[in-house]
Amino acid sequence: MPSLATMLRALPLEKLAPSAHRYLELLFVLTQRNLKVRYRGSILGVYWSLLNPLLMTAAYTAIFGTTFAAYYDHSLLNYLLAAFTGLVVINFFNVTTTQALPSVVNSGALLNKIRLPFSILPLSLVLSNIFQFVVGPLPLLAVMTLVVSHNPFYALLLVIPSVALVLAATGISFLVSALYVFFRDLPYLYELVAFALFLSSPVFYPAAIVPKQVKTFIDLNPLTPIIEGLRQLILGRADLSWGVLGIALLSGTVVCTIGALFFNARSDQYMDLL
Template identity: 60%
Template sequence: MSKTLIFQDANLVRYLELLQVLVTRNLKVRYRGSILGIYWSLLNPLLMTAAYTTIFGMAFLKYYDNSLVNYMLEVFAGLVVINFFSASTTQALTSVVCNGGLLNKIRLPINVFPISMIAANVFQFVCGSLPFLVIATLVTSQSLINVLALILPLLSLVCFCAGVGLLVSALFVFFRDLPYFYELVVSLIWFSSPVFYPIEIVPANIRPILALNPLTWIIGSIRQIALSGELPDLSLAGTSLLTSCVILAVGCKLFYNWRSQFMDLL
């Protein structure tokens, strides 16, 4: 038993070391020659927030206590979630196939490639957008409890993206047209998430359909914790976390079941 545990610990250490190497490589390749580097991940939602506020701010003002600041903060919170999802899962999609040559030469855990893409985006998020969210939470709620509670919806977001990333990276091995189809899926998820519009303008009979989108729950939880000024709604955060864990479990299971067929196709 002790030898088995030692062997498992050694495998975990090697996996984490490999993950660190891949995350570092991904970030260096992504931002080689860039001036702002990982801070592009913050500049993008800031510029998009300004654009949405200019176009839609006055139209939706009554849903945000007649405050443009409230609208801007809610849009920013939605954008950082949808941008993280779009970037991390799209990059994870091609990660296994793009490293097929390496996998044919060296025996490596295949799932480390999509996971490394998710992890690289987590690092980018922590350095870029997260400090802004923490500051907004402190100013709005004036409570460290709310700051700590942000961990729950953010963990939900990571789990959801990891599950989707594992699933699409496995499917791409079999279906090479998947990136074109996935672009449409991401666009559909984007517009079905209440990022730049209030959920109240959606007809009541359509809202249950939007509720099927896990990002709707995650965005709602982040906004409730960071921007409402109230104590965290654990039922909302718990629902988003449970849903994301189920999707992660499904993604892991399917990736594990299909991985034996990968090498013949890479």
């Protein structure tokens, strides 16, 4: 099988930028390469994405389950499902954005030889994580929703917060991959930002315990309505809030739009710094 570089050199460069077909073809090739490199020689493959949230769910349930179960109808099982949901969201977001952060800089050698759309680099990493999410955590979340809520419609509605999560992760991936071109200390800073985002997201604790003084800041976190929306669906809440689902989708769209606009606005400076 020819190498990626060989395949790219064979493309008509003068038609690469305006051709949506070529863009999608390249995106598929790079996404496929990311998955092959990531899971070459792996036994579980994409299902490793379930291991971290499952282990962390067990740990949080053992430590906080008895305390926080009161906020989930005094059910330890409901807390377990709520914690797992939050961990799936934060794990997808952190892994996707962290992997996308160095995507443009790490492809500097390739970009100096071949003309490529810059946006394809972080997008290919986002898509590889979407594939991992769709074949791993998402089916499990759907099964959990069906078992607990007995409502197939709720399982279908999982698409809304899932799309919101993908949009938010894509926007931040664009943002950090662009910033890293200019600020090479960004990975160290982003570790702190990701940790702060984890603490400010109701992952292992219910949003109801957050003091009013800081709740405004928690509500500004784009992951908060995504987590809350998923929990309402999975736990089969009769008082399903369409407002939460709508806010989740809106905040994801806003974050994605801002990230994409910033990435494209700075793209003419990338080659000078790679």
